[in-house]
Amino acid sequence: MNDVLDVALRLLIVFVVFLTFPLVIGQTEHKVMAHMQGRLGPMYAGGFHGWAQLIADGVKFAQKEDVVPAGADRRIFQLAPAVALLPYLLVLLAIPIGPGEGAVGQVIDAGVFFVLAVMGVGVLGSLMAGWASANKFSLLGGLRTAAQLLAYELPMLLTAASVAMAAGTVSLPGILDAFEWWWLPWQIVGAIVFFVAGLAELQRPPFDMPVADSEIIFGAYTEYTGLRFALFLLAEYAGIVVLCGLTTVLFLGGWHGPWGADGLGWVWTLLKTAILAFVVIWLRVTYPRLREDQLQKLSWTLLVPLSLAQIALTGVVKVVIR
Amino acid sequence: MTLAATAAHLATGPATGAAAGPHGFLSPTGVEIAFLLVGLVTFGAALVTVTTRQLVHAALWLVVTLGGLAVEYLLLTAEFIAWVQVLIYVGSVVVLLLFGLMLTRAPIGRSPDADSGNRWAALTVAVAAAAALVWVVVDAFRTTWIDLDGPAAGSTEATGASLFQNWVLPFEALSVLLLAALVGAIVLSRKAKADTATPAGQDTGRDTEGAR
Numbered sequence: 001m002n003d004v005l006d007v008a009l010r011l012l013i014v015f016v017v018f019l020t021f022p023l024v025i026g027q028t029e030h031k032v033m034a035h036m037q038g039r040l041g042p043m044y045a046g047g048f049h050g051w052a053q054l055i056a057d058g059v060k061f062a063q064k065e066d067v068v069p070a071g072a073d074r075r076i077f078q079l080a081p082a083v084a085l086l087p088y089l090l091v092l093l094a095i096p097i098g099p100g101e102g103a104v105g106q107v108i109d110a111g112v113f114f115v116l117a118v119m120g121v122g123v124l125g126s127l128m129a130g131w132a133s134a135n136k137f138s139l140l141g142g143l144r145t146a147a148q149l150l151a152y153e154l155p156m157l158l159t160a161a162s163v164a165m166a167a168g169t170v171s172l173p174g175i176l177d178a179f180e181w182w183w184l185p186w187q188i189v190g191a192i193v194f195f196v197a198g199l200a201e202l203q204r205p206p207f208d209m210p211v212a213d214s215e216i217i218f219g220a221y222t223e224y225t226g227l228r229f230a231l232f233l234l235a236e237y238a239g240i241v242v243l244c245g246l247t248t249v250l251f252l253g254g255w256h257g258p259w260g261a262d263g264l265g266w267v268w269t270l271l272k273t274a275i276l277a278f279v280v281i282w283l284r285v286t287y288p289r290l291r292e293d294q295l296q297k298l299s300w301t302l303l304v305p306l307s308l309a310q311i312a313l314t315g316v317v318k319v320v321i322r
Numbered sequence: 323m324t325l326a327a328t329a330a331h332l333a334t335g336p337a338t339g340a341a342a343g344p345h346g347f348l349s350p351t352g353v354e355i356a357f358l359l360v361g362l363v364t365f366g367a368a369l370v371t372v373t374t375r376q377l378v379h380a381a382l383w384l385v386v387t388l389g390g391l392a393v394e395y396l397l398l399t400a401e402f403i404a405w406v407q408v409l410i411y412v413g414s415v416v417v418l419l420l421f422g423l424m425l426t427r428a429p430i431g432r433s434p435d436a437d438s439g440n441r442w443a444a445l446t447v448a449v450a451a452a453a454a455l456v457w458v459v460v461d462a463f464r465t466t467w468i469d470l471d472g473p474a475a476g477s478t479e480a481t482g483a484s485l486f487q488n489w490v491l492p493f494e495a496l497s498v499l500l501l502a503a504l505v506g507a508i509v510l511s512r513k514a515k516a517d518t519a520t521p522a523g524q525d526t527g528r529d530t531e532g533a534r
Binding site: 071072073076108109110113114116117118120121123124127128130131132134139142143146147149150153157169170171 | 378379385401405414417420425431
């Protein structure tokens, strides 16, 4: 009975994190973008600095009619948002937030592979949406999504493999247990490559070619309305939480900090994740969108060689310090 | 349906059959029942994949099939293999497949011409291959069973150790095969480029056509 309670509690906590953190990041994005662009952002909903704006947005989405285009493939069209969103919920289960087994939803032996595999499945949702909408713009968006995923999954996997080599394990808590502070400069190239490739996989600016609203009108999501569209938006923000959390765990030492790692390790994890999420928003406001060919070129001619060099460096250092 | 059930049972033979060996077939454990049910779903999804007339649906049913296989690996405690299966096949191969479909021809609804005169030959080859595989696997693992209570027999560490100690030669041979495929792809794409370069020298108008 105790085990059942334990599992239920863990699932509940992960679910609550899954529901709240993306909203926090969404609201931060509203405010940070606004201030970076010299405006105030939402100010009315909820009173204090418009804190309830996203809840109001959610109510608005829930009220809207759920439209399925006449020419669309009905079932695939309706299934796509779930396929896009659920993988991120599963990934959250495997991300450790503090030291010990109590601070992770589920200890997974091949954790690195689990998170990358499941994140890749999420992209199928965009592809299904793009195809099933029966809309040329959506199809273009789906095509660009697929091309982008294929280009950026490789550097992501290679840099994650570099960390796994350094730690000698593919389990996420195991990697954190093996972490030393000097991994930071050692794996810094890998960290940057992983983060950039992750941004591209989430289709966040400056890699938002697949949704480019000014040319293909939000790509795969053109035909979506109401709650299903909201689910896609939620998937994007949940993706930011997952990517920042993973970068923190793999490259920035997770719960390790200059002090207080025993009791307050989770604060370090959350702090690092929040800073990375801020960087994600910052990049969106700062950089223009990359063109499709620039996007492919960046991956194949820069990120893949860099990640291969990182693996070579990891291997050399690993052999030398042995 | 009984035929499908028998086939699925045969296909899922090694673990259920072997594990049930000492206990008898009439008292299967929960894991064995789950293995059998997932095997049935996988088998059904595979059948739909090859029989459906809707091209993109076939690709999506393939996702279910490959995902079902990953679950079977998990039930056999091979966690690492399961996640690699999802990463490579569901995450990359199916995405590539969908990309190819969407790039060329992916109509919504049925394609009446999505049929092949080779279906009986394909069926024969498939049944022969399945029979050979099932026979080999059953023959090899008839008396082996997995101890579910002990340390995971298919953990990353165990898989890596056996792969790089006992199976290094097949592993390296496979990587040479992949290298050959890579070189072949490069040769093919370069040849296509040379073909389009010839008309470009004579007539710029035909260049754009060739590049397509």
